[in-house]
Amino acid sequence: MASGDGRRGHQDLVPLAALISREMKNEKMEKPTLKYGCAAQSKKGEDYFLIKTDCLRVPGNPSSAFSVFAVFDGHNGNAAAIYTRENLLGHVIGAIPRGLGREDWLQVLPRALVAGFVKTDKEFQRRGETSGTTATFVIVDGWTVTVACVGDSRCILDTQGGAVSNLTVDHRLEDNVEERERVTASGGEVGRLSIFGGAEIGPLRCWPGGLCLSRSIGDMDVGEFIVPVPHVKQVKLSNVGGRLIIASDGIWDALSSEAAARTCHGLPAELAARQVVKEALRTRGLKDDTTCIVVDIIPPDSSSSLPTSPPPKKQNKLRALLLRIKSRNSSSKLSKKLSAVAVVEELFEEGSAMLAERLGTDDTAAQSTSGLFMCAVCQVDLAPSEGISVHAGSIFSMSLKPWQGPFLCGDCRNKKDAMEGKRPSGVKVA
Template sequence: MDQILPMLDLLTPLHVSTDEVSRMRPPLVPLATLIGRELRNEKIEKPYVKYGQAALAKKGEDYFLIKPDCQRVAGDLSTSFSVFAIFDGHNGISAAIFAKEQLLDNVLSAIPQDISREEWLQALPRALVAGFVKTDIEFQQGGETSGTTVTFVIIDGWTVTVASVGDSRCILDSQGGVVSLLTVDHRLEENVEERERVTASGGEVGRLNVFGGNEVGPLRCWPGGLCLSRSIGDTDVGEFIVPIPHVKQVKISNFGGRLVIASDGIWDALSSDMAAKSCRGLPAELAAKLVVKEALRSRGLKDDTTCLVVDIIPSDILFLPPIPRKKHNMFSSLLFGKKALSSVSKSTNKLSAVGVVEELFEEGSAVLAERLGKDFPVNTNSGIHRCAVCQVDQTPADGLSVNSGSFFSPGSKPCEGPFLCSNCRKKKDAMEGKRPSRTTVTA
């Protein structure tokens, strides 16, 4: 699996060693500082978001969501943001369709109203966790057995927030030519930490046994035989297969960047670098088609293959130009377009901004208490608590804090951290292996 590579100052000489490069990485910058810079710089306008989509169906279980015109405050264009997502279903299409229709609303319902843009962006990672878990609970209540991976992307200005479960993937190709992976693959075959978590929570991990005792295929979780450790749905698998997403939030430079969001039909055929390089310099619509075509040429149509390409573009250009590749000196390889060339004489500092990505947040823990935290806003004055996951108001007697001890434990601390209703508390305990899963299906 490709590693997440932080963006470096593009003026770094090519002969610099890996250790020296690591020491030169730009420090993380608080979100408030970045937004403050953005607001103070009148020349930096909100970027355009251009997108394209392409797909080839093998089983017909891939779905996608494109909503470029969302608004935090209805009717206020200045609060606009965009959402792009891919749902790769398995064992049927019900979970993918349900997540496509419900997940965004469940995420937004977990964010307080009447807050600033800075507060909204800071609330997104926790709201995404709550929204994913709520969507999973609601779907499983219907008794369907299908499941789905989810890669869910929210773009607000130059800030990109990605939440994912499963093995669909989102990469960022910056104008500096550096490709970053914004998701983590939750395949049991590759992810050692997830294998250890599943077995510690009560699941068994192993390959499929065939006649004669031979083991074949990738590592799977039993019961159920799922190759993934995280998904939405999958009612017939133990609840140690969790819907808690990996979340990463970054702020790209005002030179723009390209996101490639795709199901595993793409990534089983192409590496992140191959996918990025195959479509550089093309408008997003053509780029998405070319990525799918390249995957098909490389591997054939083995699985549903879906790709979204999303360009975050400065407001004064039409589409992201190609990154220079041949016989350019260091300075020319950093620049693109006439405007960028002319800017060198005005401000050499801008050179280091090309392709730089500020990492604002990243967390992949599967422990709900760690993801919701102890600083969750709780209104205890009214005598009514709102569940941090399902957003249902209940009295404290009907639930417990997410950070309290085992259910019915005398050592519980009901006021510490966010409140969970009894149903969501039971879900939390099941995901952590603290109570038997309600499913008894065996392989």
């Protein structure tokens, strides 16, 4: 761009290599440091977790690194939890177009998470196993945290100053009125377990199947209105950072979000995870598998914010006292300053179970390198005549365009219809 007088001197030009180097240096300096720890106690052997800190948005480029932390709480066996741990990340990454810059990558991530969850569920159900799992899946890229969840495992954020917020929504029929209404509208029945004499006991469950959750991965023996479509929330932390606590319901049945954060204040991440598990067991005992991951997102210069070098050995007592007072005042001022700027910016949040709402409207959606269209969920190639718009069937709504993408293959379209109660569960439509 030209300068104010319409001229630009050669001395202002910067070599491209220098610009790239500068950008990489700035990105590195601005990125927070991650410290994490995990602790668990097993009763049924159905809790699993994933920690992967060497993921790359751009293959071969370390400056594009992001991290994944996840907890999977299985039920009716551990097969679904194991399968989800091994495949969900790959399915999410496979749903993101290649060649995107970081900002575009983060913008399409919520939609890719929806596709990845649904694909994982669809492929696991093909195995014919009846187990299911919750999934709380957290991606940390710089200061941006994106969380997708089904079930009742939970992720909370504890920021500077003690503000604790939930980044997930519990999909328990007992507690979630909206989910109860969605399940019954889709053809399921919600009620308690009936015993001899007609008495009802226990939490609300969905029938057929008797599951207490309204969303999960797997569970092929229950109605397809138990959906794998995740609630997704994306936030951007201030450069003060924060602490994430990701845990299965063995923790949250014993501790509130605030209590879990409070019980490990001041502890490093590894000790914090152990302390949360210890406190949950002290409160409730080992009645369920308990798994906790603590992730600290730390400003890169935090270690230099307070003096670390020891004072000289020889100094008079008055000078030493004055130095301590000055250091204490500086720490107090720094703490107040950090608390004042610990603002979390919400970038995205959506919890609808409807794929048409979650996958959006896209004129150019999903073209593969072969020139064919791709299914927005399972990423298989489609000829133009094979793809079915995710909006098809809503032709009477002028706000939707059923001729536009994203498109689904016939199999994924059938799954979408079943999840929305548009055909009986388990019936395969030719």
